[in-house]
Amino acid sequence: AEIETDKATMEVEAVDEGKLTQILVPEGAENVKVNTPIAVILGEGEAPPAPANKAEAKTEAKAEPKPAPAKAEAKTEAPPAPAVSAALRDPEIPEGTEMISMTVREALRRAMSEEMRRDKDVFLIGEEVGQYQGAYKISQGMLDEFGPERVVDTPITEHGFTGLSVGAAFAGLKPIVEF
Helix, strand or coil: EEEEECCCCEEEECCCCCCCEHHHHHHHCCCCCCCCEEEEEEECEEEEECCCCHHHHHHHHHHCCCCCCHHHHHCCCCCCCCCCHHHCCCCCCCCCCCCCCHHHHHHHHHHHHHHHHHHHCEEEEECCCCCCCCCCHHCCHHHHHHCCEEEEEEEEHHHHHHHHHHHHHCCCEEEEECC
């Protein structure tokens, strides 16, 4: 979802994975209170909730569009799907490499954690990266794993922690700055 605040327009990703089944807040709605549900996401294997009463069920049944009768001369077959495996091949990735699906958030967290495990000079600094686990939970679990010396919460002052990071880099450390 794209959320507009008084300061910026941000792209927001749901914490949970699943299928979007219902949008609760229409596009363009204004003054939506914090923590108001904006959509319903069902996890794998979950069924949508049953209507609360019979009137609701009848309304939902009426709202479903009925398919138009097909004309005999209008029959057309869908074109065959193009082979995507050949188009998506990367010559640098060995044949048979198993791929896994993950969110951008997971990829960033895994990459930062991997570098922090590999190199003790790497640390994460930014607003609310520790206790609140970063914007959109980017640093979730990292404070527990690396401690407050390497996952550094800062006040909300971008110039301040950017300056700290530049100084740390001049001193030979390797900061990851999270805005």
